[in-house]
Amino acid sequence: MLVARYSAVAHRTAALLGAGEETEDVVQEAFVKAFRHLRTFRREAAFRPWLLRIVANETHTITRSRGRRADLVLKAGAEPDLRVPDDPEDVAIATDRRAKLLSAVRALPEREREAVVCRYFLQLSESETAEVLGCPLGSVKSRTFRGLARLRKEVGGDLS
Amino acid sequence: MISPEDMEAELRALGEALDTPAPPPADVARAVRARLERPEQESPAERRRARPRWRWLAAGTAVLVAVLLGLTPQGQAAVAHILRLAGVEIHVGEPGPLPSGAPSPLPDEKRVTLDQARRMVRFPVQVPAMLGEPQDVRVSDGGRVVSLFWPGVRLDTYDGLLTVVWRKDLGEPWPEEVTVGSAPGWWIAGPHGLTYLPRSGGTQEPVERRAGPTLVWQQGQAGHRLEGVPSRDRAVKIAESMR
Numbered sequence: 561m562l563v564a565r566y567s568a569v570a571h572r573t574a575a576l577l578g579a580g581e582e583t584e585d586v587v588q589e590a591f592v593k594a595f596r597h598l599r600t601f602r603r604e605a606a607f608r609p610w611l612l613r614i615v616a617n618e619t620h621t622i623t624r625s626r627g628r629r630a631d632l633v634l635k636a637g638a639e640p641d642l643r644v645p646d647d648p649e650d651v652a653i654a655t656d657r658r659a660k661l662l663s664a665v666r667a668l669p670e671r672e673r674e675a676v677v678c679r680y681f682l683q684l685s686e687s688e689t690a691e692v693l694g695c696p697l698g699s700v701k702s703r704t705f706r707g708l709a710r711l712r713k714e715v716g717g718d719l720s
Numbered sequence: 721m722i723s724p725e726d727m728e729a730e731l732r733a734l735g736e737a738l739d740t741p742a743p744p745p746a747d748v749a750r751a752v753r754a755r756l757e758r759p760e761q762e763s764p765a766e767r768r769r770a771r772p773r774w775r776w777l778a779a780g781t782a783v784l785v786a787v788l789l790g791l792t793p794q795g796q797a798a799v800a801h802i803l804r805l806a807g808v809e810i811h812v813g814e815p816g817p818l819p820s821g822a823p824s825p826l827p828d829e830k831r832v833t834l835d836q837a838r839r840m841v842r843f844p845v846q847v848p849a850m851l852g853e854p855q856d857v858r859v860s861d862g863g864r865v866v867s868l869f870w871p872g873v874r875l876d877t878y879d880g881l882l883t884v885v886w887r888k889d890l891g892e893p894w895p896e897e898v899t900v901g902s903a904p905g906w907w908i909a910g911p912h913g914l915t916y917l918p919r920s921g922g923t924q925e926p927v928e929r930r931a932g933p934t935l936v937w938q939q940g941q942a943g944h945r946l947e948g949v950p951s952r953d954r955a956v957k958i959a960e961s962m963r
Contacts, residue, residue: 564746575740576740584748588755605762676731712724
């Protein structure tokens with residue numbers, strides 16, 4: 561029941577935070593840890609960010625253990641569908657722009673990238689993001705702000 | 721240049737376009753169950769746990785359901801306020817009498833060298849340059865805690881991201897918020913009750929003792945508590961000299 565409810569969001573979080581091919585492994589291990597640590601879970605806390613924090617930690621552990629930086633999102637063979645179907649005139653340009661934006665997000669410093677991924681790709685609130693990344697609210701704000709500024713500089717002017 | 725709001729909207733749209741496939745939940749549930757039933761290889765403490773996995777899993781699920789439905793009084797602690805940071809839970813309210821007597825060691829405490837300690841744990845073990853080489857180094861609870869000792873001063877570094885490792889009970893005054901480098905921390909000026917909560921949960925007794933003035937902060941994956949430095953400013957300086 562627990563797994564059924566949170567499986568999709570857990571996979572998405574692990575994939576977007578850079579677990580790559582190990583996404584399924586990360587998620588399974590996270591659920592195992594969640595079950596084993598249930599006694600430390602408090603009712604006044606929300607369950608979803610608590611679980612996602614474990615997912616984020618597992619992702620960290622696994623990307624560290626394989627000795628390289630987390631690759632954002634998707635490995636070859638799982639490239640995202642970047643087409644913009646509602647807009648046939650501008651499909652090519654818009655697709656190009658999304659690809660550019662995605663690679664700019666990939667190139668962000670790790671902490672800014674994690675904050676941007678949580679806030680916009682996973683659409684978590686600032687306080688959920690703070691809990692998932694295990695950092696103070698102020699850091700979420702400043703990392704998101706710096707990440708956004710960098711992205712605007714990278715891709716902001718291209719289409720105007 | 722594009723406005724921050726438009727950038728945000730564009731990022732959200734991009735996120736929605738990113739497809740992250742997940743296997744059917746039933747398969748995930750099966751795989752998770754298999755892992756929970758598999759004998760553990762993590763720590764001796766956890767290996768000692770004798771109860772069959774499935775029963776634990778069932779109990780865990782029941783607890784979770786109860787928690788989600790709000791059926792248990794969990795979290796409705798009798799104390800006035802609970803603060804959490806860096807694997808430490810601070811209960812501020814009406815503490816009972818301070819624990820007395822000789823402090824017992826942490827579970828599975830071993831005397832090691834600094835290099836051995838660094839190989840035994842998963843988090844970085846740093847030493848405050850201001851204090852120099854520690855006189856004694858201990859690793860406890862299957863590599864969960866590293867304790868460094870100088871005369872009258874103790875520094876615990878521990879795996880503090882996921883679970884509550886220490887509980888502190890104190891009355892007024894409230895712990896003071898401080899900043900160590902750029903990390904948030906707390907300064908507890910007076911003596912207080914300190915309980916170590918073993919990783920194995922119910923199978924080992926929590927270790928309780930009286931603690932002196934303590935600085936608590938988090939750095940990366942690890943939580944830290946520096947105990948025995950009477951001055952707040954000096955404690956923060958020592959913490960900032962960790963290398």
